[in-house]
Amino acid sequence: MNNSWWLKLQERLWGMAPWDAERISDEWFRAHFDYAANVVHQWMGSALDMRTARLLNFGCGDGITDLSLVLRHGATAIHGIDIRREYTKLPRIAREQLGMRRIPAALTFETIAPGARLSDRHSGIDGIMSWSTFEHVQRDQLLPILQDLHACLRPGGVFFLQIEPLFHSPYGSHLRRYDEVPWHHLLVPEEVLWSTIEAHEGPINAEEVDFGFADFGVDGYKRFVFKEYQQLNRLTADELVDLVRQAGFVVEQQERRSVDLLPPQQLLVQYSESVLRNNEIFLLLRKGA
Numbered sequence: 001m002n003n004s005w006w007l008k009l010q011e012r013l014w015g016m017a018p019w020d021a022e023r024i025s026d027e028w029f030r031a032h033f034d035y036a037a038n039v040v041h042q043w044m045g046s047a048l049d050m051r052t053a054r055l056l057n058f059g060c061g062d063g064i065t066d067l068s069l070v071l072r073h074g075a076t077a078i079h080g081i082d083i084r085r086e087y088t089k090l091p092r093i094a095r096e097q098l099g100m101r102r103i104p105a106a107l108t109f110e111t112i113a114p115g116a117r118l119s120d121r122h123s124g125i126d127g128i129m130s131w132s133t134f135e136h137v138q139r140d141q142l143l144p145i146l147q148d149l150h151a152c153l154r155p156g157g158v159f160f161l162q163i164e165p166l167f168h169s170p171y172g173s174h175l176r177r178y179d180e181v182p183w184h185h186l187l188v189p190e191e192v193l194w195s196t197i198e199a200h201e202g203p204i205n206a207e208e209v210d211f212g213f214a215d216f217g218v219d220g221y222k223r224f225v226f227k228e229y230q231q232l233n234r235l236t237a238d239e240l241v242d243l244v245r246q247a248g249f250v251v252e253q254q255e256r257r258s259v260d261l262l263p264p265q266q267l268l269v270q271y272s273e274s275v276l277r278n279n280e281i282f283l284l285l286r287k288g289a
């Protein structure tokens with residue numbers, strides 16, 4: 001979806017299309033429009049001026065967070081990048097959830113092949129954000145991608161990176177919508193895990209049902225999320241911090257969150273308690289001036 005001259009012209013003529021958050025009925029939408037956008041704004045907004053910054057969102061998904069950053073937090077230039085094309089649903093989603101007739105001209109999107117170089121086309125960027133994406137990137141592509149994102153930034157530019165849930169945490173499989181047993185993915189063989197997912201019946205937590213669900217149907221969605229699970233890179237917070245430093249970033253701020261659950265003894269033989277309990281990491285990174 002390119003930011004066409006037509007969209008810009010309409011916005012110049014008539015202003016931003018009106019929207020109404022009272023209409024929100026979808027819990028996935030709400031979780032991104034409210035919670036995710038607020039957290040991104042809190043971290044990024046402390047390091048740069050969202051109203052003037054040129055921003056990239058690496059792994060933008062459906063773009064709901066970006067939409068909110070424009071509408072609620074005053075961002076004026078966000079370019080979403082993803083290997084999928086979920087963002088093409090954003091105009092329809094914005095119409096349904098906000099009554100908004102066209103998405104803001106401040107938003108542009110791009111589909112890339114995994115690991116495709118971005119810094120040739122995107123340079124002098126003020127800020128990059130990435131929400132629940134780096135656990136999905138193929139392991140051998142992590143360092144090259146981080147180095148490439150570093151090259152996209154202007155000197156002094158910032159990168160806010162969040163991951164939740166981290167792989168070794170109780171629901172690090174990303175399969176909680178089907179399986180509430182903590183650390184199940186570390187305790188049973190993959191076939192047993194798949195049988196649990198396959199046997200699941202009934203509704204799933206609305207906050208975890210993305211707008212791709214309708215494309216797949218009930219069984220197709222189970223296969224999709226299970227494949228996503230199999231492809232997780234199993235990164236720990238320490239490994240991530242090592243990688244971002246290797247890529248040239250300075251860690252300006254970091255927060256690690258942990259669950260208040262005691263891991264099973266059999267896992268404590270293999271992994272440290274802190275790795276098993278650490279479910280989320282937030283990093284504010286900077287490119288040296």
Ligand SMILES: C[S@@+](CC[C@H](N)C(=O)[O-])C[C@H]1O[C@@H](n2cnc3c(N)ncnc32)[C@H](O)[C@@H]1O
Nearest residue numbers: 059060061082083084114115131132133136137
């Ligand atoms: C769990 S979703 C999160 C999407 C969005 N950030 C959100 O909060 O809804 C992970 C996203 O990362 C994208 N992704 C995975 N690997 C990627 C890569 N190598 N480059 C860019 N995006 C990637 C996926 O296509 C997916 O949209």
